[in-house]
Amino acid sequence: MISSASNPKLRHIRSLARAAARAREGRFVIEGMRLVEDALDAGVAPALAVVSAAWGESERAAALLARLGDRSVPVFTVAPAVFAGLAGTESPQGILAVVPKSETPLPARLDLVVVVDGMRDPGNLGTLLRTAAAAGVDGVLLAPGTVDATNPKVVRAAMGAHFRMPIAARDWAGIAETLRAGSPGGVPAWLADAGGEHDYARVDWALPAAVVIAGEAHGPSDAARALAAATVRIPMPGGVESLNAATAAAVILFEALRQRRV
Numbered sequence: 001m002i003s004s005a006s007n008p009k010l011r012h013i014r015s016l017a018r019a020a021a022r023a024r025e026g027r028f029v030i031e032g033m034r035l036v037e038d039a040l041d042a043g044v045a046p047a048l049a050v051v052s053a054a055w056g057e058s059e060r061a062a063a064l065l066a067r068l069g070d071r072s073v074p075v076f077t078v079a080p081a082v083f084a085g086l087a088g089t090e091s092p093q094g095i096l097a098v099v100p101k102s103e104t105p106l107p108a109r110l111d112l113v114v115v116v117d118g119m120r121d122p123g124n125l126g127t128l129l130r131t132a133a134a135a136g137v138d139g140v141l142l143a144p145g146t147v148d149a150t151n152p153k154v155v156r157a158a159m160g161a162h163f164r165m166p167i168a169a170r171d172w173a174g175i176a177e178t179l180r181a182g183s184p185g186g187v188p189a190w191l192a193d194a195g196g197e198h199d200y201a202r203v204d205w206a207l208p209a210a211v212v213i214a215g216e217a218h219g220p221s222d223a224a225r226a227l228a229a230a231t232v233r234i235p236m237p238g239g240v241e242s243l244n245a246a247t248a249a250a251v252i253l254f255e256a257l258r259q260r261r262v
Contacts, residue, residue: 110182126157
């Protein structure tokens, strides 16, 4: 059992709280049984796992340890106080793992994709990623100014979305090229905007589409407006000025899903 917080492996894990280290190593940290199970379900083998000596001995925990063993994942047991120093939550679940960043490419044909414009709030981005995965999008493109998708708060809020769809950071030229190549006629971008030209429910979402969602702090960037073929609005008869960005994404994406299932 590891009882020292200065152990080199644990120092490495703590370093991954920094975006620069995650980018350099191509790895990030996931916490809790659910996320470790999601990673294994997606065929992702963690580089290593760490469990607290106080972790329970439930059937689920035993099954998860067996699965990690089947994938030859090194598992290190640490003292409870040491684990608490590694975990990013106030009530740690007793297990965490270091996993590689996904290199899953977007499909050649894009039917529905999300472009995230300058979203800086990790919780919002994580919720948006979870929503996008639930709606079955082909992938999410992160434009410049958007928080790193492997930020610990993003990962927790996304609830396994990282293992269910491609997520890629691109510059605006790369995003435009991806949309051009994603469909024979290109994939048009629809920018969600409080003052949008079109009611979101009147758009034909059965056609290929990219939904552009901007961060709330600064609204749509000039680059996002230049990319957009048109803008869409969500009517709000209750007089509220705007919706949370992740909520707006959910409204539009599930309308697209509804139309595609009719």
